Amino acid sequence: MTVLPTTRRQFLRNSAAAGAAIATGGIAVPANAQDVLKIGAVYVSPVSEIGWTKQHSLGVEAIRAEFGDKVETTVIDNIFKPQDAERVFRELAADGNQLIFGTSFSHGTPMQKVAPRFPNVAFEHCSGIKHLKNLGTFEAKYYEGTYVAGVAAGHMSKTAKIGFIGGFPIPDIVGPANALLLGAQSVNPDTTCSVIFLNSWFDPGKEKEAANTLISQGCDVVCSMTDTATGVQVAGEKDAWAIGYASDMSKFAPDHQLTAFMLNWNSVYVGAAKAVAAGDWKSEERWQGFAEGVVAMAPYNSAIPADVQSKLDQTQADIASGKLHPYAGEIKDQDGNVRVAAGSIMPNGEIRGFNWFVDGVIGNLG
Amino acid sequence: MDLFIAIFTGTIIAATPLIFAALGELVVEKSGVLNLGIEGMMLIGAATAVWSVFSGLPVLPAIVLSALAGAVSALLFGVLVLTFMTNQYAAGLALAIFGSGVSAFIGRDFGSDPTTALDEWHIPVLGDLPVIGPLFFQYDPLVYFSFIMFGLISWFLYRTKGGLIVRTVGESPQSAHAIGYPVIAIRYLTVAFGGAMAGIGGAYLSIAYTPLWVEEMTAGRGWIALALVVFATWRPLRVILGAWLFGGMTILQLQGQALGVGVPSEVLSSLPYVATIVVLVIISRNRQMMTLHFPASLGKPFRPAG
Numbered sequence: 062m063t064v065l066p067t068t069r070r071q072f073l074r075n076s077a078a079a080g081a082a083i084a085t086g087g088i089a090v091p092a093n094a095q096d097v098l099k100i101g102a103v104y105v106s107p108v109s110e111i112g113w114t115k116q117h118s119l120g121v122e123a124i125r126a127e128f129g130d131k132v133e134t135t136v137i138d139n140i141f142k143p144q145d146a147e148r149v150f151r152e153l154a155a156d157g158n159q160l161i162f163g164t165s166f167s168h169g170t171p172m173q174k175v176a177p178r179f180p181n182v183a184f185e186h187c188s189g190i191k192h193l194k195n196l197g198t199f200e201a202k203y204y205e206g207t208y209v210a211g212v213a214a215g216h217m218s219k220t221a222k223i224g225f226i227g228g229f230p231i232p233d234i235v236g237p238a239n240a241l242l243l244g245a246q247s248v249n250p251d252t253t254c255s256v257i258f259l260n261s262w263f264d265p266g267k268e269k270e271a272a273n274t275l276i277s278q279g280c281d282v283v284c285s286m287t288d289t290a291t292g293v294q295v296a297g298e299k300d301a302w303a304i305g306y307a308s309d310m311s312k313f314a315p316d317h318q319l320t321a322f323m324l325n326w327n328s329v330y331v332g333a334a335k336a337v338a339a340g341d342w343k344s345e346e347r348w349q350g351f352a353e354g355v356v357a358m359a360p361y362n363s364a365i366p367a368d369v370q371s372k373l374d375q376t377q378a379d380i381a382s383g384k385l386h387p388y389a390g391e392i393k394d395q396d397g398n399v400r401v402a403a404g405s406i407m408p409n410g411e412i413r414g415f416n417w418f419v420d421g422v423i424g425n426l427g
Numbered sequence: 428m429d430l431f432i433a434i435f436t437g438t439i440i441a442a443t444p445l446i447f448a449a450l451g452e453l454v455v456e457k458s459g460v461l462n463l464g465i466e467g468m469m470l471i472g473a474a475t476a477v478w479s480v481f482s483g484l485p486v487l488p489a490i491v492l493s494a495l496a497g498a499v500s501a502l503l504f505g506v507l508v509l510t511f512m513t514n515q516y517a518a519g520l521a522l523a524i525f526g527s528g529v530s531a532f533i534g535r536d537f538g539s540d541p542t543t544a545l546d547e548w549h550i551p552v553l554g555d556l557p558v559i560g561p562l563f564f565q566y567d568p569l570v571y572f573s574f575i576m577f578g579l580i581s582w583f584l585y586r587t588k589g590g591l592i593v594r595t596v597g598e599s600p601q602s603a604h605a606i607g608y609p610v611i612a613i614r615y616l617t618v619a620f621g622g623a624m625a626g627i628g629g630a631y632l633s634i635a636y637t638p639l640w641v642e643e644m645t646a647g648r649g650w651i652a653l654a655l656v657v658f659a660t661w662r663p664l665r666v667i668l669g670a671w672l673f674g675g676m677t678i679l680q681l682q683g684q685a686l687g688v689g690v691p692s693e694v695l696s697s698l699p700y701v702a703t704i705v706v707l708v709i710i711s712r713n714r715q716m717m718t719l720h721f722p723a724s725l726g727k728p729f730r731p732a733g
Binding site: 106255265266288291 | 637
């Protein structure tokens with residue numbers, strides 16, 4: 062660990078800057094920032110060709126492309142456990158990084174601990190809930206992507222049964238599963254969606270069995286919201302349709318991926334870096350989707366008819382413009398109770414805390 | 428019927444990596460050595476297989492290389508516990524952690540790229556039979572190989588002089604030494620064999636089961652294999668039955684979830700573990716059975732006197 066040579070004078074200057082920052086509500090740029098912007102990022106897994114961490118690494122690359130030699134980035138990967146993360150975040154902050162990204166829900170508590178001790182460092186936390194004066198959060202509206210994927214599935218499914226595999230029964234997974242089915246039901250109201258939770262973030266073998274199980278029960282579209290391409294791969298083997306997540310996964314089953322809902326954090330990363338460079342970064346709560354380009358659809362499978370493809374584009378545009386909301390009523394739960402009345406839209410707070418399944422989901426949240 | 432076939436074949440396939448790793452460990456433990464590092468050796472095997480396939484090797488040599496890599500990593504453990512007499516528990520745990528790191532390094536460049544999968548054998552005539560065909564004759568070659576290994580290991584341990592020697596070494600290394608058998612050399616052989624089997628089990632995961640490389644892709648199967656050996660009271664047939672029980676419960680709980688059974692998924696997910704532990708407890712109640720098959724010198728280092 063490198064310790065910054067902090068003299069008393071520097072310390073006073075930084076404190077003064079921090080004071081000014083609090084007064085203006087922004088984050089002050091330390092005096093040496095004119096030279097090179099120092100940015101740190103912590104990934105939850107190693108960077109592979111596809112998936113969650115890959116998309117974050119693209120964000121950091123976008124910063125490098127934008128700033129060239131005006132930026133110095135430090136990336137630390139494969140940090141999942143909170144106890145490791147706290148040390149890493151503290152080191153990055155002590156190392157003089159002015160902007161630090163955390164990319165996993167599990168980085169939340171460590172960041173909340175470290176951020177107050179470094180008041181003039183800007184922290185950005187992906188999929189975080191809590192913010193502080195110098196800790197911002199950003200998150201994607203996955204449900205917008207799954208809704209469009211659901212519309213595609215509704216058109217392409219012959220059995221009117223789709224399958225969904227998720228890691229754990231948490232709102233960020235339950236909500237997108239619901240939206241997938243709502244999208245499919247907008248085409249064929251009789252569609253059902255069988256949901257399996259692996260209760261593990263990471264077990265390709267079990268994911269394969271889950272996908273096989275769904276297909277053996279008649280599901281002919283499988284969407285897997287995990288960090289591997291196993292679901293797509295199994296769909297390819299069993300001649301079913303797949304929906305990819307985070308990255309375009311078509312190379313794992315070239316003809317069988319209907320589409321994928323992809324995450325693109327570049328605007329968030331570059332935006333935050335620019336704000337820090339300009340000295341006007343503020344802690345924000347960003348929750349973005351199609352409109353901001355954070356969620357995007359992978360190229361559609363050529364097996365999808367042209368008119369359906371244009372309908373998918375239209376759906377996407379309508380969601381982006383706010384004309385269509387995936388969680389617009391009337392929405393019933395599994396027991397047939399109306400949870401979102403016709404003509405109203407589910408409030409954001411409820412979307413972020415989704416803990417029930419919509420009518421037509423076959424699965425159990427306990 | 429289709430559902431039954433899906434559950435049956437799913438069980439056989441899910442059990443295969445466990446069978447390889449657990450049968451290997453059984454032979455190791457029968458010779459009196461406890462190797463807790465199965466998870467690490469499986470990961471090294473899995474990564475080696477992917478590395479070999481990406482380097483242009485056909486699948487069969489890739490599997491052989493994985494077995495070799497597993498054996499070499501097991502021999503590292505062997506040097507520590509057999510030559511330097513370090514504590515077997517600590518060295519085994521170290522091997523598990525070491526394997527996870529080394530495999531991540533080997534597989535670094537192949538993250539989440541699809542590998543060439545081992546094709547399933549559609550056995551002519553038999554494979555075409557309705558029901559029977561898909562149930563028994565449409566697996567990949569490694570599934571059949573796991574059964575061949577089961578037969579060979581059972582035969583070797585209980586029907587040959589070599590097996591008797593291995594079991595003697597595990598029961599009473601002093602006696603074996605006194606008769607003139609090279610205890611340490613025999614234990615080196617079994618440890619290497621266990622490593623090779625774990626390596627094949629790992630290779631099965633990365634080129635047949637889910638043909639891709641991701642870090643920590645064994646997801647705890649090495650530890651389950653370790654438990655299976657105890658559960659099976661050190662008998663090969665019970666290892667197979669235990670692996671099927673565990674695999675079958677895994678598939679059944681997934682089927683249950685997808686059918687919307689009114690039980691929370693967290694409870695269903697714990698079923699394979701609960702079932703295995705319950706059976707383990709029931710079996711362990713029979714103390715005679717345990718003492719009969721338990722290798723008496725398991726985990727104890729052997730110092731040849733004089």
